[in-house]
Amino acid sequence: MTYNVRAARTSDVRGILALLDPWVQRRVLLGKEVVTLFEAVQEFVVAESDGELIGCGALHVMWEDLGEIRTLIVADGWLHHGVGGAIVASLEARARELGLTRLFCLTFEVDFFARRGFSPIGEQIVEPDVYSQLLRSPDEGVAEFLDLAHVKPNTLGNTRMLKHL
Numbered sequence: 001m002t003y004n005v006r007a008a009r010t011s012d013v014r015g016i017l018a019l020l021d022p023w024v025q026r027r028v029l030l031g032k033e034v035v036t037l038f039e040a041v042q043e044f045v046v047a048e049s050d051g052e053l054i055g056c057g058a059l060h061v062m063w064e065d066l067g068e069i070r071t072l073i074v075a076d077g078w079l080h081h082g083v084g085g086a087i088v089a090s091l092e093a094r095a096r097e098l099g100l101t102r103l104f105c106l107t108f109e110v111d112f113f114a115r116r117g118f119s120p121i122g123e124q125i126v127e128p129d130v131y132s133q134l135l136r137s138p139d140e141g142v143a144e145f146l147d148l149a150h151v152k153p154n155t156l157g158n159t160r161m162l163k164h165l
């Protein structure tokens, strides 16, 4: 079973939605409008095999040093073949190229991320002045990072994790 990981194209967006939908139904991942996915297509990498989309993941920049890995999904038939790890490695390489030194994620997959160098965090990890700037972001994932009250229902049971690159 061979696959490759590459930058997403606009033609991948429907496939990303198809990967995402079951996990949104199960309230594991945050739902996205189609337009939001098109707007964020440059944040995504995808894994494909024989022209079929088998995984995706995105890197969202939040601040000068800080990014978030989000929307990481591998198709059921491809779990435990290294695809998720390869997507995370690709997103980490992008993060380094961009000059980021810290990567955040909010996840139920604590062991998976812990084995890739992420550690659970409790407290806020940005200075008050950065926090107040991030409050101005319209992005729902940033609101989750800030742990704002109106997104608490999305984040229940998730673990906040951080990796220093």
Ligand SMILES: CC(=O)SCCNC(=O)CCNC(=O)[C@H](O)C(C)(C)COP(=O)(O)OP(=O)(O)OC[C@H]1O[C@@H](n2cnc3c(N)ncnc32)[C@H](O)[C@@H]1OP(=O)(O)O
Binding pocket: 023, 028, 029, 069, 070, 071, 072, 073, 074, 075, 078, 079, 080, 081, 082, 083, 084, 085, 086, 105, 106, 107, 108, 109, 111, 112, 115
């Ligand atoms: C920040 C966020 O986006 S959080 C959301 C995370 N996504 C979800 O919750 C959606 C549902 N979950 C998933 O889609 C998947 O379970 C993911 C993305 C978390 C992991 O994807 P996978 O492709 O299964 O990951 P991958 O195969 O790299 O590693 C999983 C385990 O499979 C095993 N494995 C990896 N490669 C192989 C291989 N070639 N042969 C046999 N076993 C393997 C290992 O045990 C590995 O665990 P470890 O490396 O941590 O010890």
